Amino acid sequence: MPCVYLRGPLKGLAGDRADHEITGDTVVALLRGLEQAQPGLAGWILDERGRVRRHINVFVNGERGGEETAVGGGDRVDVVPAISGG
Amino acid sequence: MTELLVGTKKGLFVLEGEVGAPFTVAARAFAGEPVEYAMRDPRTGRVLASVTSAFYGPKLWYADDPAGEWQQAAGVSLPDGGDTALERIWVIVAGEADGMLYAGGDPGVLFESHDGGTSWTLNRGLWEHPTRDTWQPGGGGLCLHSISTWPGDPDRLALAMSATGVWLTDDRGKTWRRGNEGLVARYVPEDTPAEEIGLCVHRLHRAPTRPERMFMQFHGGVYRSDDAGQTWTDIGAGLPSDFGFPLTLDPVDPDGAYIIPLAADTDRVTPDGHVRVYETRDAGASWSPRGRGLPQRDAFLTVLREAFDRAGDDAAFELYFGATSGDVFGSEDAGASWATAATRLPPVYSVSARR
Known part of the structure; x- marks a missing residue:
């Protein structure tokens, strides 16, 4: 089963736990499953359209991934706020 | 004490x-995050704040003590699965x-x-x-930035939105109709069909x-x-510029209003380096500059639409406004004189005052 790793406020909203094993075969399916398992995250990573928010980056096994990037058993998926701002 | x-x-x-001495920072919350607007509900004392995280999207928060723990309000989002996402909460009104x-x-x-x-x-009536x-949308988005209640009548409400103009309801928001007669959009060609004109209202208030x-x-x-709000008459004659964003009203005198003109839509700073509030006491027939105590030389400030407010609902009301320069100014004599309340804050998006 893939494992999603959270940090910062996202970790706090998910029971103050960084790692979450979730079922799903794409990044976006995984994140939807994560929202269902951790309702406090609703609206924080995915917007109402079901899209990953613009300044949130997702890395699959250390490489930048997209919503449709395939994931499988044992994959590590990191959800990281972008380095942006002013 | 004013908050x-x-x-x-x-x-x-x-x-x-x-007013007359620098205000102190009693609390700071949401450090580093853009806070579009905050208000304290005078009925309950609860503080509500709109925060638009660049990373995590717009959220609305509430707290009884702004220095304490904040709770995220539920339901501030658009229907799931559509093709639109909430961008920002501009204003909160009791x-x-x-x-x-x-x-x-x-x-x-x-x-x-x-x-x-x-x-x-x-509100489904407006959404659908x-x-x-x-x-x-206007330059700042399709922003619903002004909400005017009708004192004592919860069925009646007026909204203003950039750039769709004024919206009115008499049935507590079940149905909405436009209230734009008399508005002239000088920023589009004269022969533009009426249905294609975006009406860019910047701020709207009702005389209490x-x-x-x-x-x-x-x-x-x-x-x-x-x-x-059904029909409108231009009262901008006599102002140095009729472009601007902020507006607030006298709480007692329905002929009294205050605006802070900016030079032009292409130059959104206080005209000629003077910071001046303009006051009318005759419902817009004439305007008087009120600049005593405000910077009058080389001061090119931008004051945003939600950054001007009144404290108090009686004749002894106070006025406050903030600028993107990080300055905040206040008046305790209905705008006749002004004093600096704060300097060197981050760019000010909104000011909500309560005595």
Whole structure:
């Protein structure tokens, strides 16, 4: 089963736990499953359209991934706020 | 003691003080995050704040003590699975019914709370309005930035949105009609078909003691309505510029209003380096500059639409405004004289004052 790793406020909203094993075969399916398992995250990573928010980056096994990037058993998926701002 | 809730590019600042001396920062919340707007509900004392994280999206928060723990309000989002996401909450206003609050946002949405701001629902009458697919955003988005309640009557409400103009309801938001007669959009060619003109209202307020009277700062033009927002008369003559954003009203005198003109839509700073509030005492027939105590040399400030407010509902009201320079100014004599309340804050997005 893939494992999603959270940090910062996202970790706090998910029971103050960084790692979450979730079922799903794409990044976006995984994140939807994560929202269902951790309702406090609703609206924080995915917007109402079901899209990953613009300044949130997702890395699959250390490489930048997209919503449709395939994931499988044992994959590590990191959800990281972008380095942006002013 | 007056409390100012100052929304800035880098968090919420709670200032306390009296006009004439610098205010103190009593609390800061949401450090580093853009706080579009904050207000304290005078009925409950609860503070509500709109925070638009660049990373995590717009959220609405509430707290009884702004220096304490904040809770995220529920329901401040658009329907799941659509093709639109909430961009920002621009303004929060106390309603007339018990526990009622309104929040306006982009893309042209109104949220309602019946429990003092803990939970919210989308106003479906506006969201599903049959003309919605023709609505055009202004430069700041399709922002619903002004919500005017009708004192004592929760059924009646006026909204303003950039750039779809004024919206009126008499049935507590079930149905909405436009209230734009008399508005002139000088920023489009004269022969533009009416249905294609985006009406860029910048700010709207209702006179508390004569609710059918409203004042508006338009994108080029200052207007007054004496029929509850159905028709509008230009009252901008005599101003150095009729472009600007902020507007606030006298709480007692329905002929009294204040605006802060900016030079032009292409030059959104105080004209000629003078910071001046303009006051009318005759419903817009004439305007007088009020600059005593404000910077009068080489001061090119930008004052945003939500950054001008009044504290108090009687004749002894105070006025406050903030600028993107990080300065906040206050007046305790209805604008006759001004003093600096704060300097060197982050860019000020909004000011909400309470005495």
